[in-house]
Amino acid sequence: MNKSKKGVFDRTIPYNDLPELPIADEIIDKDILLQWGLSSRALAALNKNIMRIPNPLMLVNTISLQEAQSSTAIENIFTTEDELYKAISDQTKEELANPATKEVLRYREALWGGYGALQKKKTFDKSVAVKIFQQIKNTRQGIRSPQSQVVIKRGQSEFRAGEIIYTPPRGAGIIEKKIDNLFAFLNQEKGLDPLLKMVIAHYQFEAIHPFIDGNGRTGRILNLLYLVDQKLLTHPVLYLSKYIIHHKDDYYYHLAGVTQRGMWKPWILFMLKAVEGTAEQSNQKIDEILAQMAITYQYANAKIKWYSYELNQALFSQPYIKQKLVGEITGAKSRTTLTKYMLQLTELGILSSQTDGREVYYINNDLIRILEG
Ligand SMILES: Nc1ncnc2c1ncn2[C@@H]1O[C@H](COP(=O)(O)OP(=O)(O)OP(=O)(O)O)[C@@H](O)[C@H]1O
Ligand SMILES: [Mg+2]
Known part of the structure; x- marks a missing residue:
C-alpha cells in the first residue's frame, strides 16, 4: 500500500497498486472531447501536409533527429546540431561521431527500427517496446528484473535534487502483467x-517504468508508432518531445497528479494540447519549407541555366549536401564543371560551403533556419 496513515501517497514505496486499464468512462467528459476534436483535426492536417513533401522520409529524418536531440536533452546530453546534421547526411561520419551524438542517433535508429518492425509484423505488442529500449540503450536486456531498485528522482539541477518522486511497481511477474494489460x-x-488511448497509455507506460532507464524516450517513440499503427499518421512525424521539454514541469506534475490524486483529466488535456500544438507547429514548418523551395527554385532557375526542379528537390532533401549528389543530378561531365557549378551555387547564396578535415560540405542555410526555428 502506498498510502501512509495520514492518507498521503508514499513515493518511496513501489506502486504495485497501480490500477490496470481502462480508466472509468466518466473521466472522458465534454471538455476532453472538445479538446480531442481540436487535436485530431490538427493531426489529420499534418498527416495530409506531409504528403506534399516530395521526399517525406528525409524530412522525417531531420524532424526525428531534432526530436531525438531535444528528447535526450532532458537528460542533459549535449551535442551540437552541426555535428548531428553531418552525421545524418553521411554514413561514414556517423561512425566517427562522439558518444553524445551517437546516443542521439540511436534514438533516431530506434524510431526507424520500431517503424520498420511494425511495417513487417503489424502487431503493436511489448516486443516493439523492448526493441526500442534495446536500441536506445544499446543493450540486450529486456524488461527489468523483479529485484532491481528503480526509482525516479528529481534532476540534479532542480530544487531538492535527488529526492525520490516516484517508485514504480516491483516484484516477480508484476511488471509483465501490467505491460500485457497495457498492450491489450x-x-x-x-x-x-x-x-x-495513446494519451492514457503514455501515463500507464511511464508509471509501470518497465526498463532500467530510457523509459521516457521509449515511451515517446511508442506514442508515435502507435499513431502510425492506428493509421492516424503515415509517417512517425510528430514533434512531441520538444513540447514536453518546454513544459517539462507540467508534464511531470500531471504524471504525478494521476498517481497521487487520480487526476486523469488534467493529464489527458495536457497531452491532447501537446498533440495539437505540436501538429500545428510541424504544419507550419512544412509550409515554410515548401514556400522556401518555390522561391529558391524561381531565383536559381532565373540565374542558372542548368538548375533543375530535380536539383531543387535534392537541395531541400537534407541540410548538408555533398558535391557528389549535385554531380549525379546535373550530370556534370568533369570535375572542373562540377567545381564551377558548386561555385555558382555558393556565389548565389543557395548553398554555403564548409570544410571539415578533407571533406567539403555544402549547407542549405535556408533549410536549416526553418528546421531549427
Ligand atoms: N511521477 C512520475 N510517474 C511516472 N512517470 C514519471 C514520473 N515522473 C517522471 N516520469 C517519467 O519518467 C521518465 C524518465 O525516466 P527514464 O530516466 O527511465 O527515461 P529516459 O528516457 O532516460 O529520460 P528522459 O525521459 O528524461 O529523456 C520521464 O520522461 C517521465 O516520462
Ligand atoms: Mg534516464
Whole structure:
C-alpha cells in the first residue's frame, strides 16, 4: 500500500497498486472531447501536409533527429546540431561521431527500427517496446528484473535534487502483467479513439517504468508508432518531445497528479494540447519549407541555366549536401564543371560551403533556419 496513515501517497514505496486499464468512462467528459476534436483535426492536417513533401522520409529524418536531440536533452546530453546534421547526411561520419551524438542517433535508429518492425509484423505488442529500449540503450536486456531498485528522482539541477518522486511497481511477474494489460488496452478494437488511448497509455507506460532507464524516450517513440499503427499518421512525424521539454514541469506534475490524486483529466488535456500544438507547429514548418523551395527554385532557375526542379528537390532533401549528389543530378561531365557549378551555387547564396578535415560540405542555410526555428 502506498498510502501512509495520514492518507498521503508514499513515493518511496513501489506502486504495485497501480490500477490496470481502462480508466472509468466518466473521466472522458465534454471538455476532453472538445479538446480531442481540436487535436485530431490538427493531426489529420499534418498527416495530409506531409504528403506534399516530395521526399517525406528525409524530412522525417531531420524532424526525428531534432526530436531525438531535444528528447535526450532532458537528460542533459549535449551535442551540437552541426555535428548531428553531418552525421545524418553521411554514413561514414556517423561512425566517427562522439558518444553524445551517437546516443542521439540511436534514438533516431530506434524510431526507424520500431517503424520498420511494425511495417513487417503489424502487431503493436511489448516486443516493439523492448526493441526500442534495446536500441536506445544499446543493450540486450529486456524488461527489468523483479529485484532491481528503480526509482525516479528529481534532476540534479532542480530544487531538492535527488529526492525520490516516484517508485514504480516491483516484484516477480508484476511488471509483465501490467505491460500485457497495457498492450491489450491499446489493441482493443472497441472503445476509445486511438488518440485518447495513446494519451492514457503514455501515463500507464511511464508509471509501470518497465526498463532500467530510457523509459521516457521509449515511451515517446511508442506514442508515435502507435499513431502510425492506428493509421492516424503515415509517417512517425510528430514533434512531441520538444513540447514536453518546454513544459517539462507540467508534464511531470500531471504524471504525478494521476498517481497521487487520480487526476486523469488534467493529464489527458495536457497531452491532447501537446498533440495539437505540436501538429500545428510541424504544419507550419512544412509550409515554410515548401514556400522556401518555390522561391529558391524561381531565383536559381532565373540565374542558372542548368538548375533543375530535380536539383531543387535534392537541395531541400537534407541540410548538408555533398558535391557528389549535385554531380549525379546535373550530370556534370568533369570535375572542373562540377567545381564551377558548386561555385555558382555558393556565389548565389543557395548553398554555403564548409570544410571539415578533407571533406567539403555544402549547407542549405535556408533549410536549416526553418528546421531549427
Ligand atoms: N511521477 C512520475 N510517474 C511516472 N512517470 C514519471 C514520473 N515522473 C517522471 N516520469 C517519467 O519518467 C521518465 C524518465 O525516466 P527514464 O530516466 O527511465 O527515461 P529516459 O528516457 O532516460 O529520460 P528522459 O525521459 O528524461 O529523456 C520521464 O520522461 C517521465 O516520462
Ligand atoms: Mg534516464
